Amino acid sequence: MLAVVFQVRKRVLQVLLWERAREPFRGAWSLPGGALEPGETLEASILRHLATKVDVREVAHLEQLATWSDPERHPGRWELATAYLGLVPLGIDPDVPADTCWHPVDELPPLAFDHREIVEAGRERLRGKLSYSNIGFALAPETFTLAELTAVYGAALGYEVSATNLKRVLLRRGAIEATGERRAHGPAGGRPAEVFRFRTRRLEVTDPFAVFRPPH
Amino acid sequence: MLAVVFQVRKRVLQVLLWERAREPFRGAWSLPGGALEPGETLEASILRHLATKVDVREVAHLEQLATWSDPERHPGRWELATAYLGLVPLGIDPDVPADTCWHPVDELPPLAFDHREIVEAGRERLRGKLSYSNIGFALAPETFTLAELTAVYGAALGYEVSATNLKRVLLRRGAIEATGERRAHGPAGGRPAEVFRFRTRRLEVTDPFAVFRPPH
DNA sequence: ACAAAAGTGTTGTTACTACACCCATGG
DNA sequence: CCATGGGTGTAGTAACAACACTTTTGT
Numbered sequence: 001m002l003a004v005v006f007q008v009r010k011r012v013l014q015v016l017l018w019e020r021a022r023e024p025f026r027g028a029w030s031l032p033g034g035a036l037e038p039g040e041t042l043e044a045s046i047l048r049h050l051a052t053k054v055d056v057r058e059v060a061h062l063e064q065l066a067t068w069s070d071p072e073r074h075p076g077r078w079e080l081a082t083a084y085l086g087l088v089p090l091g092i093d094p095d096v097p098a099d100t101c102w103h104p105v106d107e108l109p110p111l112a113f114d115h116r117e118i119v120e121a122g123r124e125r126l127r128g129k130l131s132y133s134n135i136g137f138a139l140a141p142e143t144f145t146l147a148e149l150t151a152v153y154g155a156a157l158g159y160e161v162s163a164t165n166l167k168r169v170l171l172r173r174g175a176i177e178a179t180g181e182r183r184a185h186g187p188a189g190g191r192p193a194e195v196f197r198f199r200t201r202r203l204e205v206t207d208p209f210a211v212f213r214p215p216h
Numbered sequence: 217m218l219a220v221v222f223q224v225r226k227r228v229l230q231v232l233l234w235e236r237a238r239e240p241f242r243g244a245w246s247l248p249g250g251a252l253e254p255g256e257t258l259e260a261s262i263l264r265h266l267a268t269k270v271d272v273r274e275v276a277h278l279e280q281l282a283t284w285s286d287p288e289r290h291p292g293r294w295e296l297a298t299a300y301l302g303l304v305p306l307g308i309d310p311d312v313p314a315d316t317c318w319h320p321v322d323e324l325p326p327l328a329f330d331h332r333e334i335v336e337a338g339r340e341r342l343r344g345k346l347s348y349s350n351i352g353f354a355l356a357p358e359t360f361t362l363a364e365l366t367a368v369y370g371a372a373l374g375y376e377v378s379a380t381n382l383k384r385v386l387l388r389r390g391a392i393e394a395t396g397e398r399r400a401h402g403p404a405g406g407r408p409a410e411v412f413r414f415r416t417r418r419l420e421v422t423d424p425f426a427v428f429r430p431p432h
Numbered sequence: 433a434c435a436a437a438a439g440t441g442t443t444g445t446t447a448c449t450a451c452a453c454c455c456a457t458g459g
Numbered sequence: 460c461c462a463t464g465g466g467t468g469t470a471g472t473a474a475c476a477a478c479a480c481t482t483t484t485g486t
Contacts, residue, residue, distance in 0.1 A: 039294055042285040067283045067298050069258040078255055082283050147438075164439080165476060172474080189485030190437030363465075380466080381449065388447080405458035406464030 002033035002081050002115070003046050004065065004122030005056060007088040007102065008139055008155045014102040015119055016054060017111070021099065024075050025112035031083070031119070032056075032100065046084045056094045059086040061138035061203060065121050073114045085122045087138035090152055106158070130156060132207040134175040137198035145183050145193035149176075173206040174199060218249035218297050218331070219262050220281065220338030221272060223304040223318065224355055224371045230318040231335055232270060233327070237315065240291050241328035247299070247335070248272075248316065262300045272310045275302040277354035277419060281337050289330045301338045303354035306368055322374070342372060348423040350391040353414035361399050361409035365392075389422040390415060 005016040017029040034049040036042065043062060050056040065083040073079070088094070096102075103109060105123060108116060129135040130153065139152050149170075150163040170176045177199050182192040221232040233245040250265040252258065259278060266272040283298040304310070312318075319325060321339060324332060345351040346369065355368050365386075366379040386392045393415050398408040 036285075039287045040285075041287065042283060042296075064282050066280050067258060069252075069256075069298075071255045071257065080258075082285075145438085162476075162478095164478090167439085169475075185437065185484060187485085188436055189483090190435085191439075191483035193438060361465085378449080380451090383466085385448075401457060401464065403458090404463055405456090406462090407456040407466075409465060 001036050001042065001045050001049060002031040002083040002118060003050055003086050004031060004083060004119055005050065005059070005086040005088060006105070006122065006126060006139070006156075007092070008090050008152050009102055011151055011155055012104045012106065013123075013155045013158075014104050015108075015122075016056065016096070016100065017103050017109075018054065018100045020112055028112040029103070029109050029115075030112040031115045033081070033083075042082050043084070046086070050086065054094070054096050054100050056086075056088065056096065058088055058092045058094060060089050060201065061085075061087045061135060063125075063203070065118070065125060068114060068118065070114065081118075083118045083121070085125055087126070087135070089139060089141050090144075090148070091141045126156060127158075129203075133203060133205045134170075134173075134198060134200065135203060136170075136175070137201045140198065143179055143181070143195050143197045145195060147193060149196065175204075175206055217252050217258065217261050217265060218247040218299040218334060219266055219302050220247060220299060220335055221266065221275070221302040221304060222321070222338065222342060222355070222372075223308070224306050224368050225318055227367055227371055228320045228322065229339075229371045229374070230320050231324075231338075232272065232312070232316065233319050233325075234270065235315045235317075236328055244328040245319070245325050245331075246328040247331045249297070249299075258298050259300070262302075266302065270310070270312050270316050272302075272304065272312065274304055274308045274310060276305050276417065277301075277303045277351060279341075279419070281334070281341060284330060284334065286330065297334075299334045299337070301341055303342075303351070305355060305357050306360075306364070307357045343374075345419075346372060349419055349421045350386075350389075350414060350416065351419060352386075352391070353417045354419075356414065359395055359397070359411050359413045361411060363409060365412065391420075391422055 006013055016032060018032050020026055020028055020030050032050065032054050033046065034053065036045045042064065050059065063085050065085050067080055067082040069080050071078055105119065108119065136149070136153060139156055140149055146163045146167050150161050150166055153161045153166060175198060176196045179195045179197055181195040183195050185192050223230055232248060234248050236242055236244055236246050248266060248270050249262065250269065252261045258280065266275065279301050281299040281301050283296055285296050287294055321335065324335065352369060355372055356365055362379045362383050366377050366382055369377045369382060391414060392412045395411045395413055397411040399411050401408050
């Protein structure tokens with residue numbers, strides 16, 4: 001039971017890590033998680049661990065990544081781990097314990113076990129879903145301007161995104177809609193920005209058949 | 217440990233099922249699988265079970281689907297199951313035991329546990345990957361004509377596919393190539409068909425960024 | 433008036449779909 | 460020479476990228 005929890009903080013994608021106090025990998029960073037209780041769903045278990053151990057309750061989206069089973073992954077003990085991908089919206093600042101903190105995914109410290117590989121898998125999953133689903137809702141705040149959303153997508157994808165085209169793509173797909181409000185400009189002036197929101201805050205695949213679409 | 221093994225047989229997509237001889241769900245059909253041995257990789261385990269229990273060794277592609285954990289999924293016992301998707305190429309006829317047989321995925325008998333949901337998940341995964349990867353290699357025979365490949369894709373996707381366009385898409389992506397050979401026509405004549413093969417028989421994502429491609 | 437920030441219009445491209453047409457073979 | 464099966468050519472289209480241009484505000 002492990003969780004790859006991502007959030008955009010300081011304009012870059014970061015992952016929540018926990019510093020190990022014990023061997024093996026003492027001092028290395030690892031993904032938060034814990035054991036599964038009998039009779040518990042994997043999803044319930046990971047939510048429980050996130051809530052109790054790192055006090056993260058505002059996970060807007062959670063999905064299973066995979067189960068890692070290599071006998072060598074844990075020195076000394078045979079241990080399977082099912083990893084989940086969790087996303088926390090921009091602007092929330094969970095009250096994590098002292099031994100836990102956020103790390104930019106592009107500058108990871110040495111990670112324990114196979115956790116680096118698992119973070120990579122989470123990142124890949126996120127990248128893919130940003131392209132063909134509305135998963136951005138889980139990284140964006142409730143409402144946002146297009147400049148803000150562009151920054152979120154840019155951080156998560158790892159490259160600059162054009163606000164112009166991002167808007168058109170997401171509007172055409174019906175993923176976002178204008179709220180009608182506008183937001184005040186910066187100190188140096190500028191046109192006030194329109195405020196948008198995601199039409200639903202549940203995962204929807206907006207671009208299901210990139211190729212080989214069913215006829216008609 | 218469960219396996220959703222698909223093969224195109226009699227021009228439709230079929231899944232390998234095993235008839236339960238014991239309660240619970242006695243007489244219902246279930247996915248092949250079995251327990252994980254200590255120190256064994258999930259992938260090795262599922263291959264072992266397929267080889268020993270149903271004598272299926274010609275799995276051209278195997279990938280993990282997910283782990284199911286609902287406490288209610290198994291009446292009486294708490295049991296997690298990690299399911300894999302396995303694909304067997306057209307034309308192979310594994311020598312399966314008497315209590316095991318292939319069923320068209322569109323006419324499934326009553327399935328035990330949550331196995332229907334798992335088969336559905338396998339089908340969805342296959343459909344998606346047919347669109348953006350070269351996964352067709354695992355359902356197609358070593359070499360094939362375009363008419364044959366079209367039938368395979370049609371069966372797996374569940375709708376008619378145009379041979380003309382399938383060819384162009386897969387050639388442009390570099391997924392298939394002509395062997396230079398030709399294959400004899402049917403009894404009523406007709407132009408001999410070109411013979412093709414997949415350029416590699418390993419999974420490659422051929423259409424990685426359907427949307428939000430990195431710049432340049 | 434001018435800088436700043438946001439939004440719109442327009443053109444070009446790519447990767448498809450659809451469908452008409454052409455080619456090679458057997459009877 | 461025509462039926463049959465296979466391959467090619469070509470026009471139309473949807474979805475996107477790039478970029479110039481316009482709008483709305485503050486100073």
